[in-house]
Amino acid sequence: MxxxxxxxxxxxxxxxxxxxxxxxxxxxxxxxxxxxxxxxxxxxxxxxxxxxxxxxxxxxxxxxxxxxxxxxxxxxxxxxxxxxxxxxxxxxxxxxxxxxxxxxxxxxxxxxxxxxxxxxxxxxxxxxxxxQPNKTPQLIVDNSKAQLQKALDNTQFIPVLQPQIAFSSGECVGLEALCRWQHPEHGMLSPYFFIEQIEQAGLMAQLTLSIIAQSVQALQALPAEFANTTLSINLTPSCLTSDMVNTILADHALMTLAKQKRISLEITEQTELLSDSLSLELLSRLRMNGFNLSVDDFGTGYSSLQQLSQYPFNEIKLDRSFVSQASSDAQSAAIVDMAIQLANKLHMKVVVEGVETHAQWLCMQQLGADICQGFLSAKPMEPHKLAAWLPLWQASYNVIKAQSSEALRA
Structure with missing residues (x-):
């Protein structure tokens, strides 16, 4: 204190x-x-x-x-x-x-x-x-369109990968690609410093294609332990254009992985999808070509039952706000339980975000979620660090598994 x-x-x-x-x-x-x-x-x-x-x-x-x-x-x-x-x-x-x-x-x-x-x-x-005094001065970052374009041209925007873990086995079954700005002066910057400005500048499609290319290359370079791991990539509605989808479908390396069911596209900010026939057509085309489609932040904003009924999604990602409260709040747990049961009936996988404690892991596991993503298992990391992380996680999982078994017997 x-x-x-x-x-x-x-x-x-x-x-x-x-x-x-x-x-x-x-x-x-x-x-x-x-x-x-x-x-x-x-x-x-x-x-x-x-x-x-x-x-x-x-x-x-x-x-x-x-x-x-x-x-x-x-x-x-x-x-x-x-x-x-x-x-x-x-x-x-x-x-x-x-x-x-x-x-x-x-x-x-x-x-x-x-x-x-x-x-x-x-x-x-x-x-x-x-x-306590804040020893870190607030960064002032030049995120003008010209500077963002320069950063894109110099490949300063890079993917970091956050593992996704199967509750049933502890196996790393997926990796979500998250964007960071490797700034020459300020070091690694989070999307807080650039993502809104990227969208406003009309550069989101260029950024997305760059992250896709780098992530696919990183996935292919991982050791054999990650040979069946899926790759999740965020796709905003502004990227759901015919030109963008055609570019994606023409990417040979990406399509090879998609046909192996190893690429998931997480659709963010679904408000722009509502009643949009072009979005429906493009998403259906992506699904026909092997891509998994995930509803990001399910249960918040405009992500709702309407998206599940109209669009060809086969996965939902439960928002962290529900996950953080479910282990201690009966109503939040009931909402998560309902979402998981609905997903099961629709033959959809359920990924839960923001799992940070063993209590949250145990709660989500007992409610029947499929995949865990959160700081309990791993923070986002540069791809070359995954090989060293994996045995550490496996040791941690053995402890979690033992604690879970003990909790279930109690």
Whole structure:
């Protein structure tokens, strides 16, 4: 625990709850603790002293917790919020989403009764985020169209590969190609620094073809252990043109892999596909030529049952937001379970993204997901590092497998 004093405001209409929380907080450091019985009371306190963290109940008389959150948003409150409530899981999840929608900094949800361990975790999160000095200056990157075109011409955009693991065997069955900018001055940059600008500049097709060519070459150079591994490549709707698809179908190396069922195209941002006959024709042509088609981030945005009913997808990728909550939230688990059952009935594979803990692995495995992708098994890496990663993962999988067996017996 970082020994830094903070100003904590507890907003709850029950005096006993406020006292209990204050007692736990006082054991975590020399923090200044202030009490408020409702939102109106809290706003009067905030007017004279801005807290670092607000621990907020939802159901309160006068101004309730939701109204308080809205008011904090209008005042651009820059501290952190912890929701504390005995409400059911669906309301807590909606309230947590509301905090984010308001642009506030959510540390997490503290169910009642609260625990000192949970408070310690949230306080550490706040202090690491806001109190520790940020030693990394914010990068200012020239991502103008001219600079992006120069980077493309010099093959500075490269693929890194993230392994996809079969839950049933622990085998690496797939690799997703993710784009990075190998910048000559700033080093390896994430898509945050360029992908939106690439799209706006009309360079997405050129970038995609470059990543495809490099990824296929990297896949072919991998050792024999990866001989049957599939390659997943992201394809945005702006790339779904007749010229682009014809270029893909004319790529001999890519088509050889596609006919072996080793290429998956992950279709992102499906809003532009809706009621688009050309998209339907082009995707159908790709499927006819052996490509697997995956619905990326299924369950969010415009990825929905409509895509599954209209387009020839044979895989869904469940968004990480569902995966992260399913091991601890019954409703999220029910949503994942429903999606997996639907995919099974449609004879589609299910890839789950964002698996970071053993609890998440066990939950997804028990719910029947096919393939795991996440930091638990591997972060994205340069292709030449895969050979060294594989035996390390196999050793880790043996431990995970033993822990899973023990958990199932318990």
């Amino acid at each position: 970082i020994d830094t004093s903070m100003n904590i405001l507890i907003v709850d209409d029950h005096a006993f709850v406020r006292r209990a929380l204050a007692t736990m907080i006082s054991q975590l450091g020399t923090h200044q603790i202030t009490h408020a019985s409702d939102g109106d009371d809290a706003m009067r306190i905030i007017a004279t002293a801005t807290p670092d963290i607000i621990i907020c109940d939802l159901a309160m008389p006068n101004m309730d917790g939701l109204a308080l959150l809205r008011e904090l948003s209008t005042q651009q409150f820059a501290g952190s919020v912890i929701l504390s409530s005995a409400s059911d899981a669906s309301l807590l999840r909606a309230a947590a989403n509301l905090v984010t929608a308001f642009g506030l900094n959510l540390l997490g949800v503290l169910p009642k009764p609260s625990s000192q361990q949970q408070l310690t975790h949230f306080f550490n999160q706040h202090q690491q985020r806001y109190i």
